[in-house]
Each structure stands twice: as C-alpha cells, then as structure tokens.
Amino acid sequence: MKLKESKTYLNLAKSYAGECQARTRYEFIEYGARQQGFKALAELVDKVVYNEFNHARMFYTFIQQSEEKQIENIDISSGYPFKEKWDLLENLRLAAEDELNEAEKIYPEYARIAREEGFPEIAALYENIIQVETCHNKLFTQLYQQMKKGTMYKKKEKVKWKCGDCGYEATAKEAWQECPICKAKQGAVMLKIEDEG
Ligand SMILES: [Fe+2]
Ligand SMILES: [Fe+2]
Numbered sequence: 001m002k003l004k005e006s007k008t009y010l011n012l013a014k015s016y017a018g019e020c021q022a023r024t025r026y027e028f029i030e031y032g033a034r035q036q037g038f039k040a041l042a043e044l045v046d047k048v049v050y051n052e053f054n055h056a057r058m059f060y061t062f063i064q065q066s067e068e069k070q071i072e073n074i075d076i077s078s079g080y081p082f083k084e085k086w087d088l089l090e091n092l093r094l095a096a097e098d099e100l101n102e103a104e105k106i107y108p109e110y111a112r113i114a115r116e117e118g119f120p121e122i123a124a125l126y127e128n129i130i131q132v133e134t135c136h137n138k139l140f141t142q143l144y145q146q147m148k149k150g151t152m153y154k155k156k157e158k159v160k161w162k163c164g165d166c167g168y169e170a171t172a173k174e175a176w177q178e179c180p181i182c183k184a185k186q187g188a189v190m191l192k193i194e195d196e197g
Contacts, residue, residue: 001117002066002067003062003066003119004066004068006117007113008110008117009063009066009074010074011110011114012059012063012122013059013076014076014078015055015059015107015126016060016063017080018078018102018106019053019056019059020056021080021081022102023049023052023053025081025084025091025095025098026045026052026095027049028084029045029088029092029095030045030046032091033045033088036088036187037186039185039187040164040188040190041191043164044143044191044193048139048140051136055129055132058125058129062125081094081098081101092143092144092147093140093144095136095140096137096140096144099133099136099140102130102133103137107126107127107130108130110126114126143191143193146191146192152191153174153175154175155174155192157173158171158172159171159173159192161189161190162189163179163181163182163189164188164189165179165182165184168180168181168182175189176189
C-alpha cells in the first residue's frame, strides 16, 4: 500500500497536529509556572515540551517520506483537547490525563493500523513514543499530586534538597525559602521525582 493512500498517512498528520498542540499546552503550563515562581517545575516541563517537539518532528519526517513530491495540504478531521484554562494545578492534572489518552488509546490504535497496512517502521515509532508518553503521564501525575498536597517542598522525612541555580545542598524535611548562597527563592529548588523515566 502506498503511504499517501493509507490511513496511516492521515494518522501521522493527526499525530503531528496533536504533538504540536501538546507542546503549546505545556508551554502554557511552563509560562504559568514561571509567573508563579516555580522555576524548577518550569524547567522540568520545558524538557517535556522539547520531547513533544521531537515527536512532532519524527511524525513530520515520516509524512515527508510519502510518494508525494510536494505536499500542499493534508485534510484531516480529528478531535483535540481544549480543556485547559489558566489554572496551573488543574493544567498539570489535565496534562497527565492527555498523556494517558495518547499512551493508552490513540497511539496503540495508530500503531496497530500502521502494522496492518504494512508500515512496521511507523508502527515501531508509535510504540516507542507510547513509552515516552507513559513517562510523561507519571511525571505530570507526580507534579500534580505534590502541588495539590503541598509536598513539593515539604516531605515527611528528611531529604537532600539542591538549589537548581547555584548547587547548594542541605538535608531537611522542608526546603529553604531563600537559598543561603545565591538568594534564589524556593521555586528554584530541584524537585523530587520518582521513576521519571
Ligand atoms: Fe508526545
Ligand atoms: Fe507527552
């Protein structure tokens, strides 16, 4: 089957659109986090933003490998999430939800179709990206839980905190309000994320 005549061709275009949008939604989160002083959180989200860019790039690359010499337009019809508003906590929860949807519903289906249509490399791309989106889901879930429970910078046991700006470290239940070396605020203290993947 020719790629340009396949369902996979349209699925790649939908996936590209989805990744571009996810990237922008996470930039919204990053923007909000920076405005509220959560610098370390913003930097973690920025890594996810870059991951989504690269997923978009790879979907785009496969689209360009189709038989079409010059792709003028791809007409797709699909639904995308528009749930997010400007609430940082809620957006972390929604991001986790969106990641799970990609990892458990959308991409497994696209991988299956790609394999059925005879595009094993594209199926493998989807399968590998599913692993990443699963890690993103875990990350956003932890960020949401920590922010909601107030445990981002306050733990039950003593832990080692590290300033993301100057590298100062200290062991305590709660992170400092202001770094004793560089005076960076608490939001610059690196976050404790388990099994980030
Ligand atoms: Fe992605
Ligand atoms: Fe993701």
